[in-house]
Amino acid sequence: MLSRTAGNLYWMxxxxxxxxxxxxxxxATQRLAALPTSYGGAGNxxxxxxxxxxxxxxxxxxxxxxxxxxxxDFLTLDPANPSSIRSCLEAARANARSVRTALTEEAWEAVxxxxxxxxxxxxxxxxxxxxxPLLELVKHAVAAFEGAAQRTMLRGDAFWFVNLxxxxxxxxxxxxxxxxxxxxxxxxxxxxxxxxDYFQWxxxxxxxxxxxxYRWVYRDTVKPWLVADLLILNRQIPRSLASCYDELLRHLDxxxxxxxxxxxxxxxxxxxxxxxxxxxxxxxxxxxxHEFLNQFIIDNNKLGEAIAEQYLF
Amino acid sequence: MAQITAFDExxxxxxxxxxxxGGEPAAVTSGYRAIQNWLDQSPPELMATRRRQAELFFRRxxxxxxxxxxPDAAExxxxxxxxxxxxxxxxxxxxxxxxxxxxxxxxxxxADVYGPRDILRAGIMxxxxxxxxxxxxxxxxxxxxPGGVWTHIAGIDLVRTGPDQFYVLEDNAxxxxxxxxxxxxxxxxxxxxxxxxxxMKVAPxxxxxxxxxxxxxxxxxxxxxxxxxPVCVLLTPGRHNSAFYEHSFLADKLGIExxxxxxxxxxxxxxxxxxxxxxxxxxxxYRRLDDDFIDPLxxxxxxxxxxxxxxxxxxxxxxxxxxxxxxxxxxxxxxxxYMPDIVRFYTGEEPILGNVPTWRCREPEALGYVLDHLAxxxxxxxxxxxxxxxxxxxxxxxxxxxxxxxxLKAHPEKFIAQPTLALSTCPTATDAGIAARHVxxxxxxxxxxxxxxxxxxxxxxxxxxxxxxxxxxxxxGGTKDTWVVDD
Numbered sequence: 119m120l121s122r123t124a125g126n127l128y129w130m131x132x133x134x135x136x137x138x139x140x141x142x143x144x145x146a147t148q149r150l151a152a153l154p155t156s157y158g159g160a161g162n163x164x165x166x167x168x169x170x171x172x173x174x175x176x177x178x179x180x181x182x183x184x185x186x187x188x189x190x191d192f193l194t195l196d197p198a199n200p201s202s203i204r205s206c207l208e209a210a211r212a213n214a215r216s217v218r219t220a221l222t223e224e225a226w227e228a229v230x231x232x233x234x235x236x237x238x239x240x241x242x243x244x245x246x247x248x249x250x251p252l253l254e255l256v257k258h259a260v261a262a263f264e265g266a267a268q269r270t271m272l273r274g275d276a277f278w279f280v281n282l283x284x285x286x287x288x289x290x291x292x293x294x295x296x297x298x299x300x301x302x303x304x305x306x307x308x309x310x311x312x313x314x315d316y317f318q319w320x321x322x323x324x325x326x327x328x329x330x331x332y333r334w335v336y337r338d339t340v341k342p343w344l345v346a347d348l349l350i351l352n353r354q355i356p357r358s359l360a361s362c363y364d365e366l367l368r369h370l371d372x373x374x375x376x377x378x379x380x381x382x383x384x385x386x387x388x389x390x391x392x393x394x395x396x397x398x399x400x401x402x403x404x405x406x407x408h409e410f411l412n413q414f415i416i417d418n419n420k421l422g423e424a425i426a427e428q429y430l431f
Numbered sequence: 432m433a434q435i436t437a438f439d440e441x442x443x444x445x446x447x448x449x450x451x452x453g454g455e456p457a458a459v460t461s462g463y464r465a466i467q468n469w470l471d472q473s474p475p476e477l478m479a480t481r482r483r484q485a486e487l488f489f490r491r492x493x494x495x496x497x498x499x500x501x502p503d504a505a506e507x508x509x510x511x512x513x514x515x516x517x518x519x520x521x522x523x524x525x526x527x528x529x530x531x532x533x534x535x536x537x538x539x540x541x542a543d544v545y546g547p548r549d550i551l552r553a554g555i556m557x558x559x560x561x562x563x564x565x566x567x568x569x570x571x572x573x574x575x576x577p578g579g580v581w582t583h584i585a586g587i588d589l590v591r592t593g594p595d596q597f598y599v600l601e602d603n604a605x606x607x608x609x610x611x612x613x614x615x616x617x618x619x620x621x622x623x624x625x626x627x628x629x630x631m632k633v634a635p636x637x638x639x640x641x642x643x644x645x646x647x648x649x650x651x652x653x654x655x656x657x658x659x660x661p662v663c664v665l666l667t668p669g670r671h672n673s674a675f676y677e678h679s680f681l682a683d684k685l686g687i688e689x690x691x692x693x694x695x696x697x698x699x700x701x702x703x704x705x706x707x708x709x710x711x712x713x714x715x716x717y718r719r720l721d722d723d724f725i726d727p728l729x730x731x732x733x734x735x736x737x738x739x740x741x742x743x744x745x746x747x748x749x750x751x752x753x754x755x756x757x758x759x760x761x762x763x764x765x766x767x768x769y770m771p772d773i774v775r776f777y778t779g780e781e782p783i784l785g786n787v788p789t790w791r792c793r794e795p796e797a798l799g800y801v802l803d804h805l806a807x808x809x810x811x812x813x814x815x816x817x818x819x820x821x822x823x824x825x826x827x828x829x830x831x832x833x834x835x836x837x838x839l840k841a842h843p844e845k846f847i848a849q850p851t852l853a854l855s856t857c858p859t860a861t862d863a864g865i866a867a868r869h870v871x872x873x874x875x876x877x878x879x880x881x882x883x884x885x886x887x888x889x890x891x892x893x894x895x896x897x898x899x900x901x902x903x904x905x906x907x908g909g910t911k912d913t914w915v916v917d918d
Contacts, residue, residue, distance in 0.1 A: 120694050121705045216670045218679035219689050227491050234490065275707060377708050429707040 119275045123220050125431025126213040127276055130229070131283025133210035134260050137203045137232075139291040139325075140193055141256040143167055144249070146325040151186065153317055164189040170298040171201055190249060195241050203256055204241070207233045222270040225263060232259030275376060278369040279429075285369070286422050289362035290415060292349050295322060297411040319345045326357045346407060347399040359414065363391040366421070373429075383424040390417055437853040438593045439867050440517065441467065448858070448866055460594075462517040462916050463858075465630050470514070470858065470865055478860050481513050481623055488619045510909030511616065512859045513623060516870060516891040520634070523887055523915040526589065526597060526874070529783030531883045532774060534585050534876040537604055537761050539777035541581035545571045545757060550776055556769045560793075564766070565814055566759030568722060570729060570742060576755040578650035578880035583753040584643070584717075586610075589784070589872045591855040598787045598852070599770065600871060604761040605754060606719050609904075610875050611677035613890040614639060614684070616912040632917040634887035640684035642877055642884050643717075647685075649879035650751045651714040661714035664688045664704060666695070668720050668736045673905075678719050685717075692720070697740030700747040715751045716741075722756050764813040764847045765791050788850060792843040801848040802839060805832050808848040809900075810839070823900060825851050854900055857911065859893055869894045871902050872913065888913035
């Protein structure tokens with residue numbers, strides 16, 4: 119496969135994943151922001167959404183206000199934000215378009231349709247009512263792509279590069295989401311385990327559609343360390359860091375089985391995978407969740423770079 | 432504005448549109464009888480539904496066309512008309528013979544002007560017209576491309592003015608585009624009106640990718656490599672090119688890699704592509720990139736689209752470019768005017784397909800005539816394409832005519848002029864019902880090392896504006912599916 123093609127597929131996977139994550143994050147933020155203050159309705163819910171996408175600075179540089187409307191515009195449709203949903207889908211589609219031949223007709227149509235439908239919303243949300251249908255559309259579109267890819271693409275390098283991209287991005291998103299909660303959401307003086315805390319942790323679960331899963335897995339009330347356990351170490355949850363690394367390792371192995379070559383990307387993915395397998399949530403918390411997540415994000419980025427280098431894109 | 436009476440391919444001469452129901456039954460040419468029945472049985476709402484359906488198909492598969500210089504229309508659909516254009520098998524057989532003859536002559540002409548130059552010695556055309564032509568590429572002098580083929584893929588634009596009058600309007604010997612529309616139009620029609628295909632015996636076009644791949648493989652410089660197939664790639668300028676959709680579509684149908692310049696590199700005069708498994712040698716490049724851009728070391732040094740060293744590898748005979756470099760001289764419109772002589776010179780036969788009468792403005796007498804009759808003529812740049820920079824006298828306001836006259840006087844050698852032809856019309860679905868619209872036809876002629884092949888039909892382009900004669904997609908023209916139907 120052409121290296122450029124591999125690169126485009128990988129980035130298409132990443133951008134679609136990021137669009138989906140941003141849509142879910144906004145939904146959860148709306149819910150959080152709507153709570154009465156006495157139940158933990160945080161005045162800074164929208165700021166935390168910015169922080170979770172690491173866009174606080176970019177938002178400030180655009181000179182935008184920290185209110186719901188300007189933040190949701192910025193995260194959904196702003197063409198000046200390279201990680202807005204609109205920009206992600208545009209980039210995903212541009213990547214798909216330049217490797218049209220590596221995708222099946224159905225997979226391409228799913229990406230193309232996603233972009234066409236989102237581009238119809240323009241570059242600013244037309245009132246609050248517009249956002250709900252937009253987010254639904256994005257989630258459906260990404261699911262439609264994954265379904266089309268799953269059902270129609272050859273199980274070969276094209277499919278594996280798309281999956282590598284989405285797994286790297288998903289791991290990154292989950293880690294950022296958790297990290298932001300731990301350090302930003304909780305106002306000074308609020309105790310861990312208070313009612314504010316409860317709603318914020320459940321918000322995180324809702325963002326990754328894991329609220330019910332949490333109940334099934336732990337049969338317990340929402341506790342911060344269990345939420346972290348679920349999203350970091352639980353292999354049943356497709357968004358957990360451990361699941362993402364299972365997937366990364368599997369797809370890298372499949373690529374190696376075709377090319378007959380293993381390289382730095384394989385070593386880094388194996389190391390990351392081993393680290394997650396060895397960890398337990400108690401030591402992660404006692405060593406510092408933030409430090410753990412921060413290191414994970416750095417290592418995950420290194421793995422992304424190693425993949426790019428190894429496959430020459 | 433002069434109204435032109437044109438030959439209609441369904442009703443013949445004389446306008447029968449708008450009085451089809453109730454009035455006298457109009458005489459309908461044989462191939463169109465089933466079409467007329469179908470139109471009669473389709474109420475306007477049904478036609479509107481079908482048109483919407485067709486647009487949806489195209490939008491979803493992502494067939495778009497970028498128009499240069501129009502930022503709002505970065506990606507626009509080419510209008511598609513759901514009424515097919517019919518050619519009877521007997522009509523097509525004649526065209527096919529003429530097209531093959533013409534393309535053989537074009538290839539012989541190119542081999543000659545870059546080789547022995549017999550045609551110039553014979554005095555058929557002025558030497559400087561060839562040797563000083565901007566399309567004549569000095570790097571190709573004395574070269575012989577693998578298989579001896581120069582224009583592997585030629586698009587010959589045909590127009591019709593009467594029941595038996597077909598003319599060649601221009602020869603596209605460089606990188607003709609549009610074949611993806613021919614193929615997709617058929618796919619959409621098969622989904623849209625299967626009942627019509629049941630009634631009519633329509634010759635299939637879907638063999639085109641197969642034929643193209645055979646053509647490309649046949650000119651590979653490495654003939655006997657222990658049975659393994661030659662590695663062919665399609666070189667595109669990238670996704671910002673107006674025809675990018677077509678490039679990706681064709682690469683997909685051919686099952687070959689779609690590469691950009693940066694995906695290829697040259698080492699020791701051998702072309703490789705960069706793959707996830709390391710370099711892979713390339714034998715044939717179907718390039719959709721103009722000569723000027725393919726190698727920054729030889730041509731435009733600012734080109735980021737090409738491959739440094741490609742011309743050297745080409746010169747060493749290690750890679751085939753399709754089409755060959757330097758074919759532009761054959762689609763120059765002044766050279767075109769000599770095509771009947773060129774056909775006679777190389778084939779020893781009378782040309783089966785005629786040319787449109789052409790005034791070469793480089794000749795003082797012709798220039799005088801053109802300036803006197805500007806308001807009646809169509810004037811084109813000799814190296815123009817895509818309908819850019821042409822004047823349609825009868826449709827031009829006085830000021831435009833005056834400005835064009837000045838351009839002509841300043842650089843007469845850059846222009847040719849032709850009579851404004853009454854291009855044939857075909858029934859076309861418009862918002863106001865079925866109406867006559869002018870059409871042309873671009874068949875795609877493939878030349879391999881062993882033979883010349885054409886799929887039946889080609890791309891019919893249709894001017895969607897009433898009375899307009901400009902069918903180019905860059906100027907708002909649309910397309911139709913073209914059916915070669917057994918008589």
